[in-house]
Amino acid sequence: MIVEIQGLRKVYEGKQRVVAVDGIDLAVAEGELYGLLGPNGAGKTTTISIATTRALPTAGTVRIAGMDVVASPAQARCAIGVVPQYNTLDRACTVFENIHFHCRYFGFSSAEATVRTRQLLEQFHLTERGTAYPTQLSGGLAQRVQIARAIAHRPKVLFLDEPSAGLDPQSRLAMWEAVRGLRQEGITVVLTTHYMEEADSLCGRVAIIDHGRILVEDTPEALKASIGAQRVYRLDLHQCEAIPTLVERLRALTGVTAVEATESGARIYAHNADGLLSEVLQAASPYGLRDLTIAETTLESVFIRLTGRDLRE
Amino acid sequence: MTQNPSAPHPSAFTQYLRAFTGLLQRDLYVLRRELFPFAVRVCMNPLLFLFVFTYVIPHMSGGAAMNPTAALAGTSFSTVLLPGLMAVAIMFSGIAAVALPLAQEFGVTREIDDRVMCPLPVPAVAIEKICFSAMQSVVAAAIVYPLAYYVPATPPTTHVTSWPFLIAVVVLASLTAGALGLTIGTTVKPQQIGLIFGVVVIPITFLGCVYYPWAKLGAIPAMKYGVLINPIVYMSEGLRASLTPSLDHMPPSMILLMLCLFLALLTWLGIRGFLRRVIG
Structure with a gap:
């Protein structure tokens, strides 16, 4: 494994004690394109900073190409390339x-x-x-x-911290192309992102991270399949007090795999079943259906399923 | 994939040396492009100072009352100023070459993050800043010398008794100035860097035996001993002892000892501050 992180913890002591990284273990194989997906403040940047010798861990070890980044940072830097979030060009x-x-x-x-x-x-x-x-x-x-x-110095691993933050869509696509090109050169890439499309389309393996911990790690396909549904329906209602009753009714529908109550309605995970849309509409209309969105399951659905929150919250 | 073509596995020392040289080359390269601003920065203060106090005032009718020369009992004021202004140029180069750019690199641009990713220990990145600054200080001192010699109406009396001592003083003073710049640059918040002129640079200049020799402070003992905590005192007195020995000055051994002590202390403080800034 070219990147090995074990039991990594980073605590910022101070007036407000912040546990930025809370026990992260991960291993990236040579040539992989690995993504850390999570909302802002999840601990992604701190993890990258430690792995690239820019911060010292409170506990745990990081080895890059077999070199401990705390014990021999200058040697480790030869194997590391970094693109930080902000522009550090001279x-x-x-x-x-x-x-x-x-x-x-x-x-x-x-x-x-x-x-x-x-x-x-x-x-x-x-x-x-x-x-x-x-x-x-x-x-x-x-x-x-x-x-x-x-x-430029032919590092073994390239770390990209939020590479598409602040880029327009066209530049983002160009950047994706450049990153895919690196993989063909045999460079291992570890990137952080809070854009689920980026993790999905670029990365071979993704770790979803929140509050300094890895919640789940797998290929984007396997993560999406873990939802057990192909579609996510999101309902917004006028009558919020009726949500529990509606959730019960929706669960009984064929093709629905899970239903969750949200603040203003319900989230339905379902298979691609014929006629399900009209049944959902029928069930919801008595409660004042305000809005309905249907989406394919994405990595964001996985994140929401795991944390109950949106990535951008 | 090939490894770095020049050396697949250089020894750690070679690797550090190359990175260090690379950083120094980059700094010199950028400085080369800014030679004119560099020269203006170095010359302006001593030139105006010399012009007013050693040329304009002595030429004024009745200027004797305003002429600081009179107060120094026969010694030309230009002789006092020559080492003092060289010391200021050395010190100021340390501030301008390290403290001010660091404030920018720590603050707005975060360029320092890239420098820190070089394959050498982080303290060496800080030491490179000190060395680069010291080079500028030596050049600045060399530029000020002819100014201080030719501008005054009465030229100063200079005489080098020991070249090794002069070289030792200039090198130690220049490195100390760089270390001072590093300490200031890493201690002061980037947003407040503008304040250091009023709070640090001007006081240490005026209380640094630049415009008067330390030996003449006998009448004000509190000041005579109070200024000893100011590293600029040893820079001015060191140059006085080596360039204008006809004036009273501190003992040379004391000057060298104190310059070494301040160099060690400021380098330690500067590196500590640098590490705190760049390693989270």
Whole structure:
């Protein structure tokens, strides 16, 4: 396993004691594209910070390519590439110089650094932007430069912290393409995200994380299948006092696998059954049905099922 | 996949050395592009100071009453100022090369996070800042010397008795200035960095035996001993002892000892502050 995290805990002492990471164990195999999915404040960034030697754990160990990140951080950094949430590009240097100096820090000779920089600029379609300064780049381009720089020293594992935060949809797709490309190069990728589409479409394996703990971990397909339903109906009612009665009635319908009461209505997990929609409508209309949404089950459904909350809450 | 082409498995020392050199090269490269602002920053304060106090005032009719030279019993004020202004240039380079950029890197841009990901121990990243700053300080001192020599109406009396002592003082003073900049840059909140000029830089300059020799403070004992906690005192007195030895100055051994002590103390404080800022 290229990334091994065992019993990781991080507690910030202070006026308000915060347990940011509360016993995380995970292992990522070489070449995997692994996702940590969870809401803001779930402990994803802290986990990544510890794994990339930027924070010290309160307890537990992290090994990257066999190296303990606390005992030998400088050695571990050779195996790690990081793209943090915010733009840390060197504002005083051009795009070319950013990558070039990064290579120099990691022991490349000047000539080797130049070759590697040119190759990366081409790979990430940045050749024309080589002489631009980071402040002149859009968010999407800056993100691409950061990824190119992070892998310049040929790390074994690339950590991406919320890579699509603040990107427009088009830049996000371009970033996804770039990340998929890395996988073909054999780089292991660990990313954090609170976008379930991102985890679903990019990652081979996903850990859903909340309050510093991993709730469940599997492939996106298996996680979605664990719901035992293909559809989620969400009902909003005018008469909230009638919800318990309605929930009972809905449970009796064929094709429905589970029903949960929500604040303003009910959430129904169901198979793709013919005629179920009209039965649901019939059952709900006496209670003043205000709105109905139908969605495929997603990783978000899994999160809601596990925590009762939305990812964005 | 190939490993880093130059060396698949360099020894830890080689790896650190390369990263350290890389950081230094990057800083020098960026400085090269900002040579003009650097020169202006270094020259402006001593140039104006020398112009007003050692050129304009001595040329005024009846200027003698305002002329600080009179108070120093025959010693030209320019001789007092030369080492003092070099010390200020050295100290100020430490602030401008380390403290101010750090405030930006810790604050708005978080660029420091990338520097910290270099494959060398984090304290070495801080030490690189001190070394880079010290290089600028040496250059600044070398720029101020001719200014302080040629601008005054009466040139200062300079005489180097011991070159090794002069070199030791300049190097130690420059490193101490970098360490001071690191300590300030990591202690002060980035939003409050503007305050350090009023709260730190100006007091340590005026109370740093820059504009008067320490030996002449006998009449005010509280000040004579109070200023000993100010590292700038040893920078000015060290340069006084090595460049203008005709003026009374502190014993050279005391100067070297105190510069070493302040260098050790400020480096320790600076690295501690740096680690606290960058490692969560």
